[in-house]
Amino acid sequence: MAEIRPVTKENWQDLIDLKVRDDQKNFVASNLYSIAQSQFGDEFEGHWDLFAYGIYEGDTPVGFLMYGFNFAHPEQQAYIQRLMVDEKFQGKGYGRFGMEKMLEIFRAEERVKEVSISYEPENDAARKLYASLGFVETGRMIEDEAEAVLKLK
Numbered sequence: 001m002a003e004i005r006p007v008t009k010e011n012w013q014d015l016i017d018l019k020v021r022d023d024q025k026n027f028v029a030s031n032l033y034s035i036a037q038s039q040f041g042d043e044f045e046g047h048w049d050l051f052a053y054g055i056y057e058g059d060t061p062v063g064f065l066m067y068g069f070n071f072a073h074p075e076q077q078a079y080i081q082r083l084m085v086d087e088k089f090q091g092k093g094y095g096r097f098g099m100e101k102m103l104e105i106f107r108a109e110e111r112v113k114e115v116s117i118s119y120e121p122e123n124d125a126a127r128k129l130y131a132s133l134g135f136v137e138t139g140r141m142i143e144d145e146a147e148a149v150l151k152l153k
């Protein structure tokens, strides 16, 4: 059964071994970079606390995700910062599972009214996945990535 588990001192080295296909490398930062970033948070229109998790099938790590909260942000209080599934495990529903788990966490948090995400304009798999969950493109570009948002409340 799939589940998400927080990144810890026990599992971070397994998670940095997960890799996307060569042609997907410009779509997502390495998990090593993301786990380093998660220690400090992110600064974009305010400070975002970051939360990093592995996606697991039983005890096998298959993917990685990271989201941020900034409850003081006037528009989107949650941001999906990273989602990847290892090349060996793609196309089996783990990316959708990771998205659904994040949305579950956001729905349970009263202070999250809207969620944002951004992706490379040519990343069709990502666009389709997010659109199928209700994300709508805003037309705004953030560091050369297309922004999409999902209203929760």
Ligand SMILES: CC(C)(COP(=O)(O)OP(=O)(O)OC[C@H]1O[C@@H](n2cnc3c(N)ncnc32)[C@H](O)[C@@H]1OP(=O)(O)O)[C@@H](O)C(=O)NCCC(=O)NCCS
Pocket (backbone or CB within 6 Å): 020, 021, 024, 027, 028, 083, 084, 085, 086, 089, 090, 091, 092, 093, 094, 095, 096, 097, 118, 119, 120, 123, 124, 125, 126, 128, 129, 132
């Ligand atoms: C995007 C990504 C996370 C999807 O994860 P996945 O486990 O392969 O995807 P899933 O099997 O859960 O499929 C979910 C949806 O994604 C879309 N999708 C997945 N693979 C696709 C492909 N090769 N072509 C088109 N759409 C695709 C489909 O809409 C699919 O919907 P379905 O459930 O109706 O089939 C994965 O392809 C990945 O890690 N890509 C490289 C990193 C990346 O681009 N991350 C996102 C950065 S914004």
